[in-house]
Amino acid sequence: MTEPTPISRRDLLKTSATVTAAVAASGISSRAYADSTETIQIALVGCGGRGTGAADNALNTQQGPVKLVAMADVFENRLSGSFNALSGRHSERMDVPDERKFIGFDAYKQAMDCLNPGDVVILTTPPAFRWVQFTYAIEKGLNVFMEKPVTVDAPTSRKMLELNEQAKAKNLKVGVGLMCRHCEARGELFDRIQSGEIGDLVLLRAYRQAGPTASAFVAPQDGEALTELMYQIKNFHGFLWASGGAFSDFLIHNIDECCWMKNDWPVMAKASGGRHYRGNYIDQNFDNYSVEYTFADGSKMFLEGRTMNGCDKEFASYAHGTKGSAVISTASHTPAKSRIYKGQSFTDDQLAWKFDRKEPNPYQLEWEHLMTAIRKDETYNEVERGVMASLVTSMGRMAAHTGRMVTRDQMLEHDHEFAPQVAELTLEGDAPVMMNEKGLYPIPMPGLKTKREY
Numbered sequence: 001m002t003e004p005t006p007i008s009r010r011d012l013l014k015t016s017a018t019v020t021a022a023v024a025a026s027g028i029s030s031r032a033y034a035d036s037t038e039t040i041q042i043a044l045v046g047c048g049g050r051g052t053g054a055a056d057n058a059l060n061t062q063q064g065p066v067k068l069v070a071m072a073d074v075f076e077n078r079l080s081g082s083f084n085a086l087s088g089r090h091s092e093r094m095d096v097p098d099e100r101k102f103i104g105f106d107a108y109k110q111a112m113d114c115l116n117p118g119d120v121v122i123l124t125t126p127p128a129f130r131w132v133q134f135t136y137a138i139e140k141g142l143n144v145f146m147e148k149p150v151t152v153d154a155p156t157s158r159k160m161l162e163l164n165e166q167a168k169a170k171n172l173k174v175g176v177g178l179m180c181r182h183c184e185a186r187g188e189l190f191d192r193i194q195s196g197e198i199g200d201l202v203l204l205r206a207y208r209q210a211g212p213t214a215s216a217f218v219a220p221q222d223g224e225a226l227t228e229l230m231y232q233i234k235n236f237h238g239f240l241w242a243s244g245g246a247f248s249d250f251l252i253h254n255i256d257e258c259c260w261m262k263n264d265w266p267v268m269a270k271a272s273g274g275r276h277y278r279g280n281y282i283d284q285n286f287d288n289y290s291v292e293y294t295f296a297d298g299s300k301m302f303l304e305g306r307t308m309n310g311c312d313k314e315f316a317s318y319a320h321g322t323k324g325s326a327v328i329s330t331a332s333h334t335p336a337k338s339r340i341y342k343g344q345s346f347t348d349d350q351l352a353w354k355f356d357r358k359e360p361n362p363y364q365l366e367w368e369h370l371m372t373a374i375r376k377d378e379t380y381n382e383v384e385r386g387v388m389a390s391l392v393t394s395m396g397r398m399a400a401h402t403g404r405m406v407t408r409d410q411m412l413e414h415d416h417e418f419a420p421q422v423a424e425l426t427l428e429g430d431a432p433v434m435m436n437e438k439g440l441y442p443i444p445m446p447g448l449k450t451k452r453e454y
Contacts, residue, residue, distance in 0.1 A: 040374065041119040043070040043111040045133060047082035050147055051124030054177065055082070057364050058122065058145070059090040063371035067093050070100040070114040072107035073125075074233060074427070079103065105425060108133045117141030120374070124177075126236035126243050127152050127390075131159045132423045138166050143374055145367070147177040149252050149390035150383065152244035154414035157391045164383040171377075175370040176386030179362040180257045180333060182369055185355035189326060189338040192353065193261050197340055199323030201262055204301040206254035207314040212281070213237070213246050213307045229431040238283030239441070240453055241418035241432040246285045247397040248390065251305050254317050255293075255396070256389040257328055258301050261319050265392050266293035266301060267408045271400035275443065277308055284433075284443050284454060291396040303396060320344060324352065335359040401453045403446030416452040 044055045055068060068086065073079040079101055087094050102110040108129075112121050123133050123146040130150050137144050144167070151157040167174055180186055193201060226234065236242035243249045259265055271291040278287055289305040317328035325344050329336040339354035341347070373380030395411040419425075419432040433454060435441055442454040 037064065039065040039067050040371070041067055041069045041115050043072070043115050043119070043121045044068060044082070044124070045072045045108045045111055045121060046124035046126075046147075047071055047073040047075075047079045048124065050177075051122060052082040052085055053363065054122050054124055054145060054147065054367075055086055056089060057367040058120070058371075059086065059093045060364060061367050061371045063368060063375055066120075066371075067095050069095050070102070070111040071096055072102040072111035074104060074107065074230065076103050105427060109136055112136055112140050112142060115140065115142055118143065118374070120145060120370075123147065126233060127248070128156075128236075128242045128419050128422050131156050131163060134160065134163055134167075138163060138170065138172065141170060141172070143173040143370075145175045145177070145370060146383075146386070148256075148386060149244055149248045149393060150176060150386040151390040152240065152242075152248055152394060153416060153418050154391070154394075154412055155417035155420070157387050157394075157412065160383060160387050164381065164387075167383065168381055173370060173373045173378075173380040174383050175366055175380070176382040177366070178253065178256050178382070178386060178389060179366045180253055180329070180336075181260060181362075181382075181385075182365040183334065183336050183359065183362040184357075184365070185336040185338040185359050186257060186260070186328060188355055189328065189336075189340070190261055190263075192340060193319060193321070193326060194263060197324065197352070198319065198321030198326055200299075201319055201321050202299045203320040204258040204262060204299075204317070205320070206251075206258050206301065206303045206317045207305075208251055208254055209304060209306040209312065209314045211307060211309050211313075213250060213285075227428060228434065229425065229429060230427065232431045232433070235283070238281075238285060239433060240284050241422075244390075244394060244397060245283075246307065247289055247305060247400070248393050251289070251303060251396075252389055252393045253333060255301075255303060255393050258317050258319070259389065259392065261326075261328060262295060262299070262301070264295050264297075265388050265408065266295050266395075268294040268405060269392075269396045269399040270405040271396055272403070272446070273305075273400035274446070282439075282441065284441055286400065286444070289397070289400050291400060293392070293396065318346075334362055398453060401444030401446065402450045404450050414452075418453075 042058050044051055071079050100114055120143045121137050127149050130146055151160055232239045237246050237249055269291055273286040273289040276287045287308055291303040293301040315332050316330040319326040319328055324342050326340045331337050340352045341350040342352050343350050391411060395406050399406045433441055444453050
């Protein structure tokens with residue numbers, strides 16, 4: 001699960017030897033592991049729902065003593081809500097007095113400053129800030145858990161790969177929140193597919209079809225007294241610069257688990273999509289996306305995303321081979337209910353195998369695996385895989401938003417960065433994207449705006 005996957009832009013990784021030598025020459029040493037009795041301190045940066053969930057999993061770990069000692073966010077009410085929820089479940093593992101609750105754009109630094117080298121920081125702010133905060137975590141010698149996606153465009157993908165060479169040189173352990181890769185049912189299915197039980201894998205299908213997702217916002221001037229920037233951060237799923245939009249933040253799981261089964265990343269994407277029933281939704285998302293990904297051997301992966309009321313709902317991924325087929329997942333992220341069929345029909349009489357044990361929660365398993373690596377000082381780094389999953393996701397999104405076929409090489413080499421000044425944002429400053437005179441944000445226009453997204 002932690003082995004790097006080669007990428008086409010090999011020169012990005014040529015910096016590895018230089019970075020390793022520079023770190024060695026600097027005399028920097030990082031205590032990137034702890035024995036089984038030593039308390040590992042944790043800081044939470046980004047106290048929304050996913051951050052609170054990640055902290056809950058971290059505090060549930062069975063791999064030795066842990067303690068949450070600092071929290072950071074740009075919204076005080078989110079930090080307070082997270083603190084109260086975690087305190088109710090883990091009072092004995094909480095040590096976050098008021099002086100270690102930090103609010104603001106520099107709060108991530110203040111929270112990390114409370115840790116020692118080898119402790120763990122959880123990065124669950126909107127993805128736009130990931131490379132900025134990862135940079136500081138590396139400087140501090142901290143092990144990291146970061147949520148997906150880890151990037152939303154090509155320039156930040158290149159930055160993350162380059163930064164990660166520094167993390168590896170300092171022996172830091174880094175987990176990425178693509179927890180489906182830690183699922184035991186999916187893991188056994190992967191082994192069976194790779195051993196040829198369904199023959200050559202020729203087709204993958206992925207679906208995430210639900211009601212409106214993170215889109216039905218109220219314009220800031222009609223709601224809370226927020227600055228434009230703070231409004232967009234609060235509703236980050238609706239803005240491409242902050243999260244890659246709903247496409248990147250939600251569809252990445254289906255994309256990643258399918259690519260895992262294929263044991264490869266697609267080399268090309270073509271797609272369609274549009275806004276049909278959004279009315280006055282104040283965001284940059286489409287209502288539906290349809291993507292055809294192509295792998296190097298010519299096999300395909302079809303992805304269907306839809307966020308419309310009144311339509312059929314499905315959250316699942318499937319694999320089809322020359323000898324049979326498989327259900328990768330059918331019940332959201334967990335349980336996966338993975339199984340294999342003799343033919344192409346998912347009927348009981350064709351069932352060849354199913355995962356029949358109780359499935360441990362993959363959200364918890366990813367933390368057990370990370371903490372075990374820290375305790376035993378094992379090599380553990382999921383960043384390159386996380387970057388590739390994020391980049392391939394962005395490739396499909398860009399193909400839909402521009403109406404153009406996009407190759408993986410083109411995507412990785414692309415020069416469009418959504419928020420190049422993200423490290424300099426301030427609470428009172430402008431947002432990377434602003435409303436027009438009609439009170440609407442710019443939206444992708446396939447066929448008209450074909451070189452970059454907004």
